[in-house]
Amino acid sequence: MPIIPARLAFADDGTPRSDTFDDIYHSSDGGFGQARHVFLAGNDLPQRWRGRDRFVVLETGFGPGLNFLATWAAWRADPQRCGRLHFVSCELHPFSRDDLATLHARLQSGQSTGWPEDWPTLAELSAELLSQWPVLAAGLHRLHLDGERVALTLCFGDARDGLAQIAARADAFYLDGFSPARNPELWSPKICHLLARLAAPGATLATWSVAGTVREHLRHAGFDVEKAPGFGGKRQMLRGRLREQKHASTASSMPSPAACPPPARHALVIGAGLAGCALAERLAARGWTIELVDAAAAPATGASGNLAGVLRPLPSLDDNPMSRLTRAGTLYGWRHIARLRRDGQAIKAEACGVLHLARDDAQATKMSKVVERLALPAEHLRCVDTTAASELAGWPLPIGGWHFGDSGWVQPPSLCAANLAHHADHIHGHFGHAVARLQHDGETWQAIDAEGGTIAQAPVMVLAAGTGVRELLPPGLLPVVSARGQVSILPAAADSPPHLVVCRGGYVSPEVDGLRCAGATFSVDDEDTGLRDDDHAENLAKLDGMLPGIAAGLSPGDVAGRVGFRPASPDRLPMVGALPMPGPVDHGTPLPAIPRQPGAWVLSGYGARGLVWSALAAELLASQIEGDPLPLERNLCDAIDPARFLLRPRA
Incomplete structure (x- = not known):
């Protein structure tokens, strides 16, 4: 399902609001005050996470992320905090990184209500969150924060689908969707039952809403709920706890992670x-x-010893498991590389972009339909014509195709x-x-x-x-099965084309340390460890099909290479x-x-x-x-x- 970003808008008093749902994102008395009173105190936090190895919070409605930042800040300030904090949150219409940055900047400057003056660390936490804000693509996105002591798992998409696919045991729930009158789907009986299935023993919940239908749905799902004093101008809020007998009847039906890690790590x-x-x-x-x-x-x-390999997704019209897994793996993989680099590790890799050229005009049309159907951000996936593709590569190409602007090459060793x-x-x-x-x-x-x-x-x-x-x-x-792959390694002048990775039936890398990789063959149950001229010839033919003339004068005997054996299913x-x-x-x-x-x-x-x-x-x-x-x-x-x-x- 394509993700439609939230549009940045504000009420007259500066409170962030949604035009889609015609409602504000948090109390006009202050978003952080509401987060502390309703969601933290309403779940007996920070007391309940103390002495624990791990504590899991699950939220419906990430919005501007104020509840997350408030929880993170409270956890950070608590000397008795749990070892690791997991925060899982669903959002149908996430903000773009630029809009989220604008919103947080307005809060800090006082243009909007809710940024407390006594929490100077919030700006630091906001900056770290924004530095890792993911591509707005449907599915789960895991961010590692605060030296990996805090994990934020964002579920972009409809919570009715997302909660059914999340595997977790939540200790506390933040129910913070828009008003039940404006967004009834997020307070439906289905949502409440899904929350109960995700609840750990003794799980609690809190929300600002005391609507009768919300209380009824939660009770029917297995939560005992009670009204409590509300925040600001709101007289009441709701607190709840999962009934033990309900957990006993639902836990076995919910595939989930192990209840605890092995005693010896x-x-x-x-x-x-x-x-x-x-x-x-x-x-x-x-x-x-x-x-x-x-x-x-x-x-x-x-097989992991090649000079350069490609890190990019493989989209499909129906967004099948291969499409979703390669997208998730690519996005997480580049965040992982960035995290290692921030911690001082040297990795040879460049998100220079990847061009996946169409085989012919018919496939180019199909590729365009995929881009239209998935509606992913253009910096992640777009279609380019022959002229644009040639400009990106710095070489005249025979046809256009997909451009993955945030993908590229990595040296596996x-x-x-x-x-x-x-x-x-x-x-x-x-x-x-x-x-x-x-x-x-x-x-x-x-x-x-x-x-x-x-x-x-x-x-x-x-x-x-x-x-x-x-x-x-x-x-x-x-x-x-074993899949033999032979890569050809060609000489390349510094800054010579192509200036990004090009793929079509194979791949070719940009210049890396005076060389470029082209390949690779894929031969199942072939145990020959030696380099073969026939395989070099195959790689050079694929290269010429992608970049006509770039390997002119080269013969199989002129190139180096290596052979690897890859486990395939x-x-x-x-x-x-x-x-x-x-x-x-x-x-x-x-x-x-x-x-x-x-x-x-x-x-x-x-x-x-x-x-x-x-x-x-x-x-x-x-x-x-x-x-x-x-x-x-x-x-x-x-x-x-x-x-x-x-x-x-x-x-």
Whole structure:
């Protein structure tokens, strides 16, 4: 569903208002005062988060973000705060970054009501939020703030759909939609029942609305509610708490993260490519100790060792799971790179833009329809004609196509190195050790070498070994295939065209350190490790089709290259999640009911999209292991659950 941004407007007294719903975003007596009185105090905060490892707030109606900023500031100021604060919020009409910045600036300057003079840190928090404000695209967007102690998960889209897809256990609810008279859908019985399904034991709620229909819907959903003194000119507000018996009847029907993380935050990760290094960083950021094992002498020596790869989405007319996952992975991946760089890590990458050229005029027409249907911000996705495409590339191109303005190239080894260096004290590398088998003694997983020695061990084990997962799993458990890819490496003068990544049946990078990458071939079940002239010829032919004449005079014998073997899946989607038990499964079994191996997880099936999947898949798996709210919708988590293949007929 396309996202229609909120339009910046103000009431006569300066209070932000919505023309769409003909209502104000917060009390005219002050947005932060309302946030503190109604939502924080109404949920007994900060008292309830004290002494907790994690506390989860779920909000209906992010609006200008004042409730979030007030909660973040209160958490920051509390010396007894919980270890990590998760804030999940739905918004149908989010503000653009520029409008949100304008709104916050007006509040600080006193042009609008609500920015308290005694909270000077709010400007700092606003700036950090604005620096990471995501592209206005439907779906979930996870932002890591305050040294990753605060996670904001924004759900852009209709809350009736979004709440059904969020996987979380909320400790407190902020019900802050527009008036039930103006926006009844956000206070409907469906919304109230969805909130109850997302509630943790003892969850509370608060809202400024005391409408009789709201109280009735909440009570019917399982909340005990009561009126309390309101804020400012509003005499009353509403507080509530989930009834225990209602939680007992709903919890089992709601697939959710684990109730709590393992007692020992210690993991054994097999594989030090893009998948394994990204996961090591995501777990280490949560305080885990990682035993990272790889047969090679250093990380990123296999399929993750290319000079440059492409980090960009793959849209579709129906916005299918591949489209949504590649978009989410791309947006999170670039935010991850920016976060690593802010923390001082050096990564070779450039969001220089990506051109995906059409095959012919018929496909160009289809690509234009995709852009029109998705209606994403033009800086993320737009169509360009032949002339505009040629200008962007700095080379005469045969046709136009898609332009991804915020995408580009990444050097995978530099990203792997940055991931491992980010929390280096938590990551213990065991390089040059080939794992012959894995064993579990009931409490701990051990990586065993060919001589029977233990390389490393931990209570939690994650398989991220690329195509090597096939040798470490029972036959047929996961349908991972090996896809041989040969990349051609060509000489390139500094600042020579193309000035951005160009794709059509393959890809070519801009100049990187005097070279450019072109490729790549994709050959399933081909174990040849040597460079082949035929594959170089194929890559050069694709290059000439994209950039006619740019490789003139080059023959296959004139170019260098490298070969990698990528783990691929039959449906082209990755495999991310808990490792299923071997054995037959009835095809009618729900995914959450499929038995899983204790403490065992897998990251595989990335195919040619290792850069696209790796950061988000690592955050997803780390969240699943820890019991955090998930950064992806439930139906997308199901689409990449490794157990999905057990429910499909064998070919």
